[in-house]
Amino acid sequence: MRVPFYFVDVFADQPLTGNPLAIVPNAEGFDDVVMRRIAAELNQAETTFILPSSNGSAHWRLRSFTAPGHEVFGAGHNSLGAWWWLAESGALKLSDGANQFTQEIGADLLPVEIRCRGSQLVSVVLTQSPPEFGNTCEDLQGLAEALGLKREDFSKLLPAQVVSTGAGHLLVAVRNRAAVAQAQPNSQQLAKILKEVGGEGCYLYCLDPVSPSSVAHTRFFNPTMGIVEDSATGTAAGPLACQLVEYGIVSDGATIIIEQGYEMKRPSLLSVEVNDKLVKLAGRGVQVIEGTIRIQ
Helix, strand or coil: CEEEEEEEEECCCCCCCCEEEEEECCCCCCCHHHHHHHHHHHCCCCEEEEECCCCCCCCEEEEEECCCCCEECCCCHHHHHHHHHHHHHCCCCCCCEEEEEEEEECCEEEEEEEEEECCEEEEEEEEECCCEEEEECCCHHHHHHHHCCCHHHECCCCCCEEEECCCEEEEEEECCHHHHHHCCCCHHHHHHHHHHHCCCEEEEEECCCCCCCCCEEEEEEEHHHCEEEECCCHHHHHHHHHHHHHCCCCCCCCEEEEEECHHHCCCEEEEEEEECCEEEEEECEEEEEEEEEECC
16 A cells, blocks of 8 residues: 655745655544554654544644654644645635634644635644643753753743643743754753653743844754754744743734754744734745655
């Protein structure tokens, strides 16, 4: 049996930038074991499988797995890339302006907006869950050691805090871009701290971006899911934007540009709109690979 798959570079306007996502459409015939084996074979940070809604309440259901086999949730690059592919492939009926859809991810039903200008696809906009502000990390010395940094590298403006808009990540502010670049995490130590504070991944950031249009410069590490580093993480950009609004760094109602992936030579720009508790993540994608995988 041969199964088609596609790679989309997400949060990208050009091939070979952004965050690659593997996509497997028409996946309703696969059980969890087969999905995990396909994700391992494709060996990307995440592989998204597109299925019919489980109860007819959404247009599509998405399931995403990391290469080590962990299922991930939340509306990030795993979702945005799948909807970009659905829009480009002709699977969606689109018209000029904003086109509204609903996606099913885990137990959540979340809005999706496909923006078009004439017949041209402009962007995919995902509504994330309202922000939840969780635990703060009090062991800053241990956190510094886990990240390969010094305690004085941390910024005093914002706490190291778990924030979720669908997936809870530990947001860690440092003083400048040099500190972001110097980080060399110890996966075991970082995973231990993340478990203690109830976070899935760690979003390291500073307010010293490369691009003048960006607010923050970031890196993402997720040892709990077997991801050494990610080049564009929508499920972390949403929480970071909410934290920046919560602490008055950015005004509520603003569109916040977050840059990521520079240290991986995969520069990415993530756009987040925050209006009170409404969080929207916007981006584009580029399909770069089309192929088939033999599974039997």
